[in-house]
Each structure stands twice: as structure tokens, then as C-alpha cells.
Amino acid sequence: MRNIGALRGYLLRYPGKLALGVSANLAMALVGLAHPIVVGRGVDALREMVSGRTLLAYGALLVGIAAAQGGLSFIQRMTLVAVSRDVEFDLRNEYFQRLLELPLSFYQHHHTGDLMARGTNDLQAVRMLCGPAIMYSANTLFTAVGALAFMTYLHPRLTVAALVTMPLVALAAKLFGQRIHTLFEKVQEQFGVLSTRVQENLAGARVVRAYAREDHEQAEFERLNRDYIEKSAKLIRWDSAFRPLLQLLVGVGFVVVLLYGGRLVMREELTIGQFVTFNFFLVRLIWPMIAIGWVINLAQRGSASLGRILEVLETEPEIRDEERAASVGNLTPSISFRGVDFDYGDGVPVLRDVSFELPEGSTLALVGRTGSGKSTLLSLIPRLLDPPPDSVFVGGHDVRRLPLAELRRTCAVVPQETVLFSASVLDNIRMSRPQAGLDEVERAVEAAGLGPDLDAFPDRLEALVGERGLTLSGGQKQRVALARAILREPLVLLLDDCLSAVDTETEERILRHLQEIFIGRTVMLVSHRVSTVRHADQILVLDHGRVVERGTHGQLVAKEGGLYADLERRQRLEDELAVV
Ligand SMILES: Nc1ncnc2c1ncn2[C@@H]1O[C@H](COP(=O)(O)OP(=O)(O)OP(=O)(O)O)[C@@H](O)[C@H]1O
Ligand SMILES: [Mg+2]
Structure with missing residues (x-):
């Protein structure tokens, strides 16, 4: 979390783009919420009178909603993705500058490959944290809050019933999230090891050939590479299990809505249109729930990576001008x-x-x-x-x-x-x-x-x-x-x-x-x-x-x-x- 706090400073350098992007994001969520309501109204309208013009009007409204969403999505991507690139640009520059300032002793404790990995892979994870993670978490938040408010307005008890699995979703997100976070860190670390090996082999090309070490180096590289893939595979296993699990938990919500909501319709406590609206809202909630997992994932990866970058950025060059350093003009070379x-x-x-x-x-x-x-x-x-x-x-x-x-x-x-x-x-x-x-x-x-x-x-x-x-x-x-x-x-x-x-x-x-x-x-x-x-x-x-x-x-x-x-x-x- 401390890392994410540090990121705020970088993001706030671009207040205009950020504000525009987040506004577009909010507007998009709102427009998205209108969709289920329009469809529900349309269904109810069918029962009363079926006129071609009414249908056309609803159709036109849906097209309008889709168009507005498209436009807003364009603005949001143009601004938020741009901000993430800007932050990446700033971080990369600062990172390189710090590498130039750090004393020789720093390089004795850090491998080149690892430092390269921080400036490439890790930086990319931070960019994902700035762009997509912000984009989807804002969208998720707005959509989830809006959908829940409408659902509660339509039928509070049905809403509670539809969300019985929510605590499980939260629990799964937490458990899996933590696991994915640690696995991701291991994968990044291993990538650093791998990069170091490649870098040393390229630099030492003469030695490797002179001592006919190619086979040995190849075997060693293969071992490290396998390690990397195995760690990645583990990460993928957990990641892959996470998504269907979430979908399953959400799916249970639909069954509940069908059984309980269907009864409510029969008892005429809900119109068919409202029932349809409710279902559509629930569909809208699926994405945020899956996105929560994904966003948590991105945020955790990004924060782990940012931590690795900050570790370098926050290393103070030990050798620098001391406070009492004073210019002496012409130095005598004794x-x-x-x-x-x-x-x-x-x-x-x-x-x-x-x-x-x-x-x-x-x-x-x-x-x-x-x-x-x-x-x-x-x-x-x-x-x-x-x-x-x-x-x-x-x-x-x-x-x-x-x-x-x-x-x-x-x-x-x-x-x-x-x-x-x-x-x-x-x-x-x-x-x-x-x-x-x-x-x-x-x-x-x-x-x-x-x-x-x-x-x-x-x-x-x-x-x-x-x-x-x-x-x-x-x-x-x-x-x-x-x-x-x-x-x-x-x-x-x-x-x-x-x-x-x-x-x-x-x-x-x-x-x-x-x-x-x-x-x-x-x-x-x-x-x-x-x-x-x-x-x-x-x-x-x-x-x-x-x-x-x-x-x-x-x-x-x-x-x-x-x-x-x-x-x-x-x-x-x-x-x-x-x-x-
Ligand atoms: N970065 C370092 N960290 C720890 N010990 C070091 C480091 N650099 C050198 N040493 C040690 O300091 C001692 C002196 O090293 P130095 O490089 O000054 O020797 P030198 O007289 O220049 O030798 P040469 O003639 O081989 O160049 C050596 O014992 C070496 O192992
Ligand atoms: Mg020497």
C-alpha cells in the first residue's frame, strides 16, 4: 500500500488527463446502468401495447447508449492509458538517472540483469497498475455501487438473496490474491536471475567459447529457464483457477434470482420487465466481480514491481556533495x-x-x-x-x-x-x-x-x-x-x-x-x-x-x-x- 501511495505523486503530475479520464469512466458506468432499465421498460411496454414506434424508440435509445459508451470509452482510454505511459516515461528516466548516480558499491550488491529486469518487466507491471488497474477499478466501483443501488430499489430482499455468495467471492479474492502476489514476485525475481545469466554470457562471449563452456552454459540456462517457466506455470494455475471459481460463485446468484425472483413475478410483486432489469444488473455485476480479482491482481503485481523500482530510487547515493562542501575555485593539484x-x-x-x-x-x-x-x-x-x-x-x-x-x-x-x-x-x-x-x-x-x-x-x-x-x-x-x-x-x-x-x-x-x-x-x-x-x-x-x-x-x-x-x-x- 505504501508503494501505491508513492505512485499517487507520479499520477498527480497529470491532473487534467487524470480528471478527464476518471470523469469519462464515471459517465460510462452511469450510461451502462441505463441499459438494463431501458430493456426492462421495453419488456413491460410489450405487455401493454405493441406499437412499432415504441419499439423503434427503445431500439434507438439502446443504440444511443451503445454509442455514448463507445465515445466515453474512447476518451477514457485516450486519457488514462496516456497517463500510464507518462508515468512510465517519468519512472524510467528517474530510474536510469539514479542508476547513474549510485556509487560503485551499489553495483556489487545488485546484478545487472536484475537491475535491467526492474527497468523493463517491473516497469511494465507498474504501467498496468497506472492504466488498466485504475480504469477498471474505477469502473468496477461505479458500476457495482450503481447496480446495487438500483437492485435494492427494485427489491431489497431479492438483492440480498442474489448476493449470498458475495462473502465467498471476497474471501476467494483475498486468498487467491495473496498467493498470486507472492508467486508473481518469485516469477519476477527469477526473470532477473535469467537476465543476469544472459547478460554475463553475452559480455563473456570470448571466455565461454575459449573454454568450450557452451554446453555447460546452455544446460545451466535451460535449468534457470525451466525454473522460470515452472514458477510462471504455478502462477498461471492459481490465476486460471481463480476466474472460473468466481464465475461459479456468481452463477449461484443467477439460480437464486431465477427461483426466488420467478416466484415474486408470479406473485406479481415484480413485473416481468423489472425481473429482466434485475437480471441484467446482475450480469453487469459479473464483470466487476471478475474485475475485482483481476484488478487486485494487477494492483498487487504492480505494487510489488513498484516496490522493486522504489528500492533503487530511494537508495541515496552515498557519495555526493556534503553539506559543508564549498567551491574553492582553482584547486592546486597536490x-x-x-x-x-x-x-x-x-x-x-x-x-x-x-x-x-x-x-x-x-x-x-x-x-x-x-x-x-x-x-x-x-x-x-x-x-x-x-x-x-x-x-x-x-x-x-x-x-x-x-x-x-x-x-x-x-x-x-x-x-x-x-x-x-x-x-x-x-x-x-x-x-x-x-x-x-x-x-x-x-x-x-x-x-x-x-x-x-x-x-x-x-x-x-x-x-x-x-x-x-x-x-x-x-x-x-x-x-x-x-x-x-x-x-x-x-x-x-x-x-x-x-x-x-x-x-x-x-x-x-x-x-x-x-x-x-x-x-x-x-x-x-x-x-x-x-x-x-x-x-x-x-x-x-x-x-x-x-x-x-x-x-x-x-x-x-x-x-x-x-x-x-x-x-x-x-x-x-x-x-x-x-x-x-
Ligand atoms: N569491491 C571490493 N570489495 C571488497 N574487497 C575488495 C573490493 N575491491 C578490491 N577488494 C580487495 O581489496 C584488496 C586490494 O584490491 P586492489 O584492487 O586495490 O588491489 P591492486 O593492488 O590494485 O591489485 P592489482 O595489482 O591486481 O590490480 C584485494 O584484497 C581485493 O580483494
Ligand atoms: Mg589494481
């Missing part, structure tokens, strides 16, 4: 870490007491075993992960007190895992600064050492990057991502092992070039290669989240038994062996 501890919320420390000062315009390199916390450390600077307060500073300001937009304008990150969008190379690079001119893009391309590769592509910058960049080599993808960051002309450049797939020689060339164009800017780079980091102003060696060594290349190499000296010696030996 970085300091002061006793930074960090864990991913599970209590396992990933960074421990990390401190360093990186003055403006200098370069710091991070080395360390895999899993030692290098990527985590870099992510704290642009607040992709939130550091503890008063621990990470850019330009002397706590990053948590800087407006996010300002902070992120200052830094550009080239992440360890390259992400390219299905667009041209140009668009992929220009993402970081859409208004950049072609000459600037060309310069960034040169700086990233991508020029010769591009020349080999048919349309150079216009070349399309296949879905997830499948047509580019790993090293090419990395350099497109680097060009993207360079084009941004950031004051702080954070390179997370972003040239790992590029050969050592090219890497050195790119880095030398970068040093020339990045004069006065601050660079942090992560690498496993000594050749990459040797020219940095300082090198930090991380081990299990702790800084275990620091200094320049020369100082660290001189340190007997140090991790860095060890790394250097091993890589030098490898190089020498390669030369031999």
Missing part, C-alpha cells in the same frame, strides 16, 4: 594522504595507515603485489570510493569537503579495466570533453601513442568500436582510454596500470611524451614494471595495504633485500635473458 585506513565495509583492512605527500607537478608511482591495494588507493582520490574524513587531501582540501564535480574535473582516471562504448573511436575519446576540437583530439591520440594504430583503421577516428571494443586489441583499447584522459587536460592524472597490455618499448615512449606535456601536473601511476616507474619522483611500495618502502628508484634499488630491489633484479634478469 595530493596528500594522512594515515589513511580503508576497508570495503567488511572489516578487512585494505589500506593501513597510508601517508604520503605528492607536491604539485611531481610524479608518484605505486608498485606492489597484486591485491596490495593500489587500485583502491587511486579510487579514493576522485572519491570513486569514499575515504574516511580528513584523510585524503587535494590542494590541501579534504576531498570530502570539495564539490564532487570540481574534484572530478581536476582528476582524470584511466582505470585498470578499459571500458569503451559502442561508438566511434572519436566519440569514445571525446567523452571526457565533448566540445574538444578535432586538432585537440589528434594531439591526445598522438600523446597516447595511438596514431600509427589509427592509420591502419579504415576510417581512422570514425572507426566504430564494436560492442565492448571487441575489434580493438587490448593495448589499443588501453590507449584509447588514455587518450580520453589526456584530452581532459586534467591537473591530476591517475593511471592504474593502464599500459599493461602495451609492449615495454611503446610504453616508455608514451610515458616520456606524457612527461613533456604534463609539466606542472601531478601524475600517479600504478605499474608492475620497473621500467615504467623508474623515472617517478617517488615510488611507494605497497604490501598488504601498507607502505613498506618509499623513495626514488636509486634509493630503493640500493636497499638490500627490499621488495623493490628484488623486483628490479628479477626484471633485469628477464630482460638480459630475453636479449640472449
